[in-house]
Amino acid sequence: MKKEEIKVLKLGKDILKAEADAVKKLSLSLDKKFTQAVQSLNMCSGKIILCGVGKSGLIAKKISATLASLGLDSAYIHPVEGMHGDMGPVNSRDIALVFSNSGKTEELNIFLKHLKNRAVKIVSATSDPSSQTAILSDIHIDLKVKKEACPHNLVPTSSTTAMLALGDALAVCLMRLKGFKKESFASHHPGGRLGKILNIKVKNIMRTGNLNPKVGPESTLSQACSKMTSSSLGAVSVVDKKGKLIGFFTDGDLRRKFGKISPMEKISVHMTKNPLRIEADKTAAQAAEIMQKYKIDNLPVTDSKGILIGVIDERDLIKEGLI
Known part of the structure; x- marks a missing residue:
């Protein structure tokens, strides 16, 4: 390979290692707050509201879709849209699952204050336990991400990977607790190759x-x-x-x-x-x-x-x- 290609390959491997290390660090740090979050989500009698802004918001949307595919009443609400009418159906029976690496996103924290006014329980995941998002939360999970895989420590990379992995862990734990089976997933996923695999008799x-x-x-x-x-x-x-x-x-x-x-x-x-x-x-x-x-x-x-x-x-x- 050419010298430039070797540099690119090494960088790619370094990025993947950095993100894998972030997930490993998160895995080793999980404690009773994770189990409390799972139990709270499992006991929710209303909707599971996913929140986040920017790249964290995209992760929240994905986790909301995953929960919905498990038959759970889940929805994503953008904090800004929420303060302009979208939080109308939200009530005290709901629970909010919030993602933010810094925990300092202003529009997100303003939205969380409105959720607390409605007695909505808040579960958050950030990399700063002292952030306002963490303080506003009933349960906070520390993502433990101190540095992004991005060479400039700017682009959300390791943090969003950790969020995604955490969201999947929460979803799969809920799946186990609720006794979710292949047949259940098939009824929620009739389309595509996956739907074909699960539904054709x-x-x-x-x-x-x-x-x-x-x-x-x-x-x-x-x-x-x-x-x-x-x-x-x-x-x-x-x-x-x-x-x-x-x-x-x-x-x-x-x-x-x-x-x-x-x-x-x-x-x-x-x-x-x-x-x-x-x-x-x-x-x-x-x-x-x-x-x-x-x-x-x-x-x-x-x-x-x-x-x-x-x-x-x-x-x-x-x-x-x-x-």
Whole structure:
């Protein structure tokens, strides 16, 4: 690399290290004030109001969005807009979560005084425990950031990274306390790839009918292979007289046993007994996890009683962008 490129690379690494160190320092300093903040947010019967100005405000907006995705009643209010009407719905049942590195931002502190007049509990995070923001707060968490990663100690870098990490820590702790599960997140996040992963069910993409080849245990290997070929699946399920899944046979099984088996032998002799399966109401993402873990291309789908109702093919998951 050229000399200038080496300098840029070193600077980039130094910046990342400085920000990582800020998060580590914050992690080591967390104490009972953090647990008090989590408990207060968890007990909130109203809204969680996020506040901040400038870059701190952007972090507050992100944390508000994260809390909202967990199903919590969360909103961001800019302090200036708040003093011009936006604090109308705020009441004593709410709690404010405030971010400011210096804790000395005038418009923020004026807004906090108005919140206190409404008996709103205030939780703040700053790097100055003696600042007015910290003094106005019921609970204050010290960010412990004494120097920004910016070479001139001007641009919010280490401080905003610490704020973001702290906000995420608060959110995840709340998620745990409220028993938030994947299914809950899915209902709040139906869009995008994440929504697809969480919401698409096996029953929505499984193959059925002629695309779900099946034979009885008395069928010959020749008959089973004929079924496989007609569906282009590369596998066939074996079911009993009641339609219950009892075995599975793939073209991979055929290749491995080629030369050792006779086309007229019963499929029950060579099938995989009690094969892996998944129920139709499970998510397609869960099916993908099973298939990737066990390195298989197909997965039979059953109902809660073990009756075969479909099959998932790896190509279907690829098409949906799940693997």
